[in-house]
Amino acid sequence: MTAxxxxxxxxxxxxxxxxxxxxxGVYALTAAGDPNVGAIxxxxxxxxxxxxxxxxxxxxxxxRLREHTDKPVRxxxxxxxxxxxxxxxxxxxxxxxxxxxxxxxxxQERGKEDWESEYGRMPRLFKEPASIPGLTWPDLTFSDRLxxxxxxxxxxxxxxxxxxxxxxxxxxAWLPRPRVLFAGDLVEAQAALYTGDAFHTDxxxxxxxxxxxxxxxxxxxxxxxxxxxxxxxxxxxxxxRDFLLVMRKKVGTVHAAGGTLKEAFESTHEALAPKxxxxxxxEHCLPFDVQRVWDELDGIDWPRIWTSQxxxxxxxxxxx
Numbered sequence: 641m642t643a644x645x646x647x648x649x650x651x652x653x654x655x656x657x658x659x660x661x662x663x664x665g666v667y668a669l670t671a672a673g674d675p676n677v678g679a680i681x682x683x684x685x686x687x688x689x690x691x692x693x694x695x696x697x698x699x700x701x702x703x704r705l706r707e708h709t710d711k712p713v714r715x716x717x718x719x720x721x722x723x724x725x726x727x728x729x730x731x732x733x734x735x736x737x738x739x740x741x742x743x744x745x746x747x748q749e750r751g752k753e754d755w756e757s758e759y760g761r762m763p764r765l766f767k768e769p770a771s772i773p774g775l776t777w778p779d780l781t782f783s784d785r786l787x788x789x790x791x792x793x794x795x796x797x798x799x800x801x802x803x804x805x806x807x808x809x810x811x812x813a814w815l816p817r818p819r820v821l822f823a824g825d826l827v828e829a830q831a832a833l834y835t836g837d838a839f840h841t842d843x844x845x846x847x848x849x850x851x852x853x854x855x856x857x858x859x860x861x862x863x864x865x866x867x868x869x870x871x872x873x874x875x876x877x878x879x880x881r882d883f884l885l886v887m888r889k890k891v892g893t894v895h896a897a898g899g900t901l902k903e904a905f906e907s908t909h910e911a912l913a914p915k916x917x918x919x920x921x922x923e924h925c926l927p928f929d930v931q932r933v934w935d936e937l938d939g940i941d942w943p944r945i946w947t948s949q950x951x952x953x954x955x956x957x958x959x960x
Contacts, residue, residue, distance in 0.1 A: 647761035663818035673920025683791030685714035696768040698728030719824025723758040739778035742809030802850035805843035825862030829876040836928035844884035927958040
C-alpha cells in the first residue's frame, strides 16, 4: 500500500464559503469543512470569534462581514490555541483579544512549534503566510467565566470554560437570548475531530455534558454545518462524543493487550471509517488522534508538543 499524502498537504482546492445570519446581529462563516468563524454585534461594536490562520485570510472574512455591519471590532475571542485559529488576529484591529488562561500557557509553551506544525499540515489555510506578524497573545484571560455587555437591549455574551477538551484551554461563547452557542472545536458537526492536544476522558464526559447543558438552539462548531434546533444541536454533540468514545475504546483495548500503536490505529480506523471516513480531515487527523490517546494511556497527561519532525514520524509510522 502506498503512503497517503501527508495530512492536508494535497488539499489545495478552494472551499465554498457560506455566511449565515443566525439571529439579529449574529453571524457564522462556514467553509465546507474548513475552520468556522463567527461574529456578534454589540450596540456599537463587534465581538469576533476566531481569527483564521493569516491576516490575509482573516480580511477575506471581514470583507464578507462588512456587507452586514461596519461596526469596529472591540473584542476578538480565541476559543483555544491552534495556529490556524489565531495567527490572523492582527487583521481585526481589536481593542482586546480574549482567551482562557491555559491558552496563554500553551502559546508560551508551544506557539512557534505549533505554527510550523500546522503550516506543514494545512498549507492552503495559510494564505500569504508572510503577512503573519508573529505569535498572537491575548490581552485578557480568565479561568472560569467572563461576560461582555453588548449594550443597548442586546444583553450579554457569556464566555465560559467547560473543562479540558480539544485542548486545555477551550472556551465557548453563549448568547442566552437567541440561544446561540459558539462551541469552537469542542463540537464538530459532520466533520472529523482533531484530538492531538486533547484530554479525551474529560472531553467525552464532563466537558461535553457542560456544553450540552446550555440547551442551545443553534450551535456553531469548529468545522462543518451549523446545526439548528435542539435535536440537531444535541446530535452534533453526541456525534462528537461518539467519535471520542470509540477512539478511547479501540485504542484502550489494543494498549491493554500489549499491542502496538500501529495495531491501535488500524483498529480505530476500521471502527470509525464507516461513519466518519468521508467527512473533512478524517484521514488527516486520525494518526495524531490515536497517538495522543496512546500517550494518555501511557500516563502522559499533558500533551506532548507537536513539531514538524514529530508530525512526519507519526504519519510515516501509521498512515501508510
